[in-house]
Amino acid sequence: MTMDTGAPKFRRRKADRPAEIVQAALSVFAEKGFAAAKLEDIARRAGVSKGAIYLYFETKEDIFRAVVGQAIAPNIGAVKAMAAAHPGPLAGLLRGVTAHIADVVSHTPLGGVLKMVVGEARNFPEIARVWHDELVSQALGAMAEAIEAAQARGEVKAGDPRTYALQLISPLLVAVLWRETFVPVGARPFDLPAVMAQHIDTLLCGLLTEGARE
Amino acid sequence: MTMDTGAPKFRRRKADRPAEIVQAALSVFAEKGFAAAKLEDIARRAGVSKGAIYLYFETKEDIFRAVVGQAIAPNIGAVKAMAAAHPGPLAGLLRGVTAHIADVVSHTPLGGVLKMVVGEARNFPEIARVWHDELVSQALGAMAEAIEAAQARGEVKAGDPRTYALQLISPLLVAVLWRETFVPVGARPFDLPAVMAQHIDTLLCGLLTEGARE
DNA sequence: TTTTAATAACTGACCAGTCATTTAGTAACA
DNA sequence: TGTTACTAAATGACTGGTCAGTTATTAAAA
Known part of the structure; x- marks a missing residue:
């Protein structure tokens, strides 16, 4: 013993x-x-x-x-599934998807991985390809389809749906890169949920006041 | 000879x-x-x-x-100068600033440098700090101030002006990173001017049709 | 005892940075 | 004009340190 x-x-x-x-x-x-x-x-x-x-x-x-x-595996299909689960008005889907992504990005190291993929894409093209084909492009495509459907319902204005999808998620990505890059050297951080709440309001209803509309 | x-x-x-x-x-x-x-x-x-x-x-x-x-030097102050030159309605300033940034980013290697700054920020914090303090934060701040002024004029809705500035430039940055990262492995590129044109329209007037507004 | 997870010392390749040598340019002089 | 003497830009073989990957050895498990 x-x-x-x-x-x-x-x-x-x-x-x-x-x-x-x-x-x-x-x-x-x-x-x-x-x-x-x-x-x-x-x-x-x-x-x-x-x-x-x-x-x-x-x-x-x-x-x-x-x-x-x-970092890819658990996220594959998540956006697609949410799109399928929200057949109703677009606003609900947008809020759901962005809240989900914001949550994942806040509580997992996906942000760091994203930075790595961007930084090493030239040295590891096959990794960039897998990320694009299996994750990024899929998610963007699913959002674009949902937006296109909303356009068909007359709910959303004319415009390129893929670009709309890009507009939707961009602030999220930039806020994450901001956090990874500039916050450690003293930059004011962005509050992800707050940013996305304001962003969706703006996208849906516009930045201008009623009076300032042309 | x-x-x-x-x-x-x-x-x-x-x-x-x-x-x-x-x-x-x-x-x-x-x-x-x-x-x-x-x-x-x-x-x-x-x-x-x-x-x-x-x-x-x-x-x-x-x-x-x-x-x-x-890559910093020639861009310092450009956004500030534009903001000073556009005292009128916000739309003109937004179009001017985004067109200018899109142009710079298309015709200079600033996109590649941005990628480097993000990728090496942890290894070279003083570079990240200089970029933040002298370029990124300045430009964002100038935009935020212009937006705040527009709010004071009653032209723009309530909301955090710094977040509005982030929303404004994010698609531009993401489109550039997209170009650097995924286009070389076969992704469909985004057309920068087209993206920004649609983005500004959306920001100003919203994504929804008149009928779909709540 | 046998097997195998784990170690720590080791090796070889690679690369940032150095330095003795080579070459281009230039000017003074014949 | 051609020759010589000098300066400085540029080279490329070399060095020392670092680090990915290997291996001989040790200790835990079966």
Whole structure:
């Protein structure tokens, strides 16, 4: 009955390691970018030696792919599903979708991953392609379709629906990049829910007062 | 009179070198990111040996700072000046400012630089700070002030003017990042002028048809 | 005892930055 | 005009450090 006073030097937890490593890698990649991220740092944050990483991943690129891929999976189809669930007036759908995205982006590291995808797109074109084909383009397309349907119902003005979808989500994305880029150096942050509430009001009803309409 | 048949191996052009190197560096940095960019590549694109770079710059970071700094200077104050030049109704100012930014972003590498600033902000906080303090925050502030003035005139609805400014420029930024990130892997591009024309119409007059207003 | 998760020391490639050498330009002189 | 002497721009082989990936070894589990 030797009391185990100190933490054991090793602990064998094969099943949990990959997820732990991916999570640690995410934080380091998001902070430094792919090239400047050191495997030693990732290992340290995962509470593991560098060698152990190579029991679960082939290369550094492999880890990067796992990080970016993991951030896609749970979001695929979410916007499509919401569009299907809101057949009624557009306003409800817009509020639902933006609230959902704002929530995801606030409570998960999706913002950091987005920054990585943008920053490393030229070095990893296949990652940019997967993100576009499976996530971004799908979500944008689903929104555009919903808007087009609303146009067919006579609810929404004429105009390019894909552009309307872009207008809708842009402030959200920029606010996230703002948070990642400028807030750490002292910029005033934006409050995501407040921004989106005002944005949707503006989109639906316009910026001008009744009197100032031409 | 010996005819000079081949290109000379060296050419001495001290005055032009720094600008040439900065331009070459911009294209390499924008493509690869700071860490993955090789000085050999920058040198090759500048038509110079690696050693020559060190006649004009101290370190790789120095070149990076020059690249990012160079992209700020000509834009400082532009938005402020436009705001001062448009005392009239807001619509004119919005069109002017967005057209100007769209033009700059289309015909200069500012988009690539923006991507770099976002991607390397954590590694070079002082660069992010300079960009924020001297360019981004100034421009946003100038727009917010103009909008606030319009609110005081009763021209614009109540609401946070800084958020309104964010709403205004976001689609522009996202469209640029879209171009840099997803268009190279096959995404449908956005037409900047068209996007901004529709965006301003939507902001001013709303997305909904008269009948669909609540 | 056998198996395998995990380590830590190690290796080899790569690359920022240096420096001895080469070449172009220039001016003084014949 | 051609020759020589000098300055400075430019080169490219080299170096030292860093880091992705490997391996010999150790310790926990079965």
